[in-house]
Amino acid sequence: MSKKPVRVAVTGAAGQIGYALLFRIASGEMLGKDQPVILQLLEIPDEKAQKALKGVIMELEDCAFPLLAGVIPTGDPLVAFKDADYALLVGARPRGPGMERADLLAANAQIFTAQGKALDQVASRNVKVLVVGNPANTNAYIAMKSAPSLPRKNFTAMLRLDHNRAASQIAAKTGTAVGDIEKLTVWGNHSPTMYADYRFATVGGKSVKDMINDQVWNADVFLPTVGKRGAAIIDARGLSSAASAANAAIDHMRDWALGSNGKWVTMGIPSDGQYGIPKDVIFGFPVTTEDGEYKLVEGLEIDAFSQERINKTLKELQDEQAGVAHLL
Numbered sequence: 001m002s003k004k005p006v007r008v009a010v011t012g013a014a015g016q017i018g019y020a021l022l023f024r025i026a027s028g029e030m031l032g033k034d035q036p037v038i039l040q041l042l043e044i045p046d047e048k049a050q051k052a053l054k055g056v057i058m059e060l061e062d063c064a065f066p067l068l069a070g071v072i073p074t075g076d077p078l079v080a081f082k083d084a085d086y087a088l089l090v091g092a093r094p095r096g097p098g099m100e101r102a103d104l105l106a107a108n109a110q111i112f113t114a115q116g117k118a119l120d121q122v123a124s125r126n127v128k129v130l131v132v133g134n135p136a137n138t139n140a141y142i143a144m145k146s147a148p149s150l151p152r153k154n155f156t157a158m159l160r161l162d163h164n165r166a167a168s169q170i171a172a173k174t175g176t177a178v179g180d181i182e183k184l185t186v187w188g189n190h191s192p193t194m195y196a197d198y199r200f201a202t203v204g205g206k207s208v209k210d211m212i213n214d215q216v217w218n219a220d221v222f223l224p225t226v227g228k229r230g231a232a233i234i235d236a237r238g239l240s241s242a243a244s245a246a247n248a249a250i251d252h253m254r255d256w257a258l259g260s261n262g263k264w265v266t267m268g269i270p271s272d273g274q275y276g277i278p279k280d281v282i283f284g285f286p287v288t289t290e291d292g293e294y295k296l297v298e299g300l301e302i303d304a305f306s307q308e309r310i311n312k313t314l315k316e317l318q319d320e321q322a323g324v325a326h327l328l
């Protein structure tokens, strides 16, 4: 017997990331090739945006995806999030050349307060929320705080793009296959302060740190390359990353829903105090996933260099939180 459809809400559905994301969700790449989905698509209630959304839906229809059990376009978060099992909060203002993600804080904070409240009112109590819109960690924090009746653990932010970027850089440096890299993680904020950490990483059982054995490359090349990759893409394309962001969102949700088979992945999750990160800060951590739940990898040694990096990205997150405290 075929499975019952699940409801997947996507905000900013007519935007760049939406265009790279919806077709892959509808084809089963996110939740499995046997899982029908109903897409509940939110765009701003503006004629141009709603018309663009209509066009995207025409294209979805024209794909004749067997797993696509319905599409609900709307300008109202209460409709988009009604009974949602998954919610991908993509809709936000992206940054342009010369802007830092923190510049988006004020512009986007209101969106995530309203959407957190709407999720609180109408979504499934088990809804899995992924915040992609920047600044992603703090937006996830705002949504979580605005949804007090939902479990805190349901709110996550996307650090998977940073994780995938780090894996690619390491594969290139070591001449190994990206898919063979295990136990990599990215700590902290989705911003240039994030700390991509390959101290525990292995390829075919061999230590990546030993293979590279170059702390100057780590500090002066690798970390800035991964941290500033988003800006490098804006510089090259004139637009922020979209296909790779959509791909990371698929990876994040797929692993959360279907499990990572023991592999470490990076998710931005609300801290419970582990590694000295204060409770509720949405922080990139190494996790494994199984049966629809993520589990933080605990007990890793944090050396002085790593602690300094973690402190820096934590401070930035705490400053962002202080900047939106009046809204919560």
Ligand SMILES: NC(=O)C1=CN([C@@H]2O[C@H](COP(=O)(O)OP(=O)(O)OC[C@H]3O[C@@H](n4cnc5c(N)ncnc54)[C@H](O)[C@@H]3O)[C@@H](O)[C@H]2O)C=CC1
Residues within 6 Å of the ligand: 011, 012, 013, 014, 015, 016, 017, 018, 042, 043, 044, 049, 090, 091, 092, 093, 094, 095, 111, 131, 132, 133, 134, 135, 136, 158, 159, 161, 162, 190, 240, 241, 242, 245
């Ligand atoms: N966490 C991550 O790794 C990444 C995050 N991003 C962020 O993702 C966000 C979306 O990026 P793009 O798709 O490129 O932007 P875009 O501008 O192409 O699309 C955003 C869409 O969201 C819609 N929107 C704005 N406010 C909304 C609201 N309140 N409700 C529903 N829809 C709303 C807009 O009308 C627009 O269609 C940006 O904040 C960007 O910075 C982008 C890449 C990576």
Ligand SMILES: O=C([O-])CC(=O)C(=O)O
Residues within 6 Å of the ligand: 094, 095, 101, 134, 161, 229, 230, 231, 233, 234, 240, 241
């Ligand atoms: O840099 C941006 O504004 C978009 C983004 O978050 C990324 O590509 O990592």
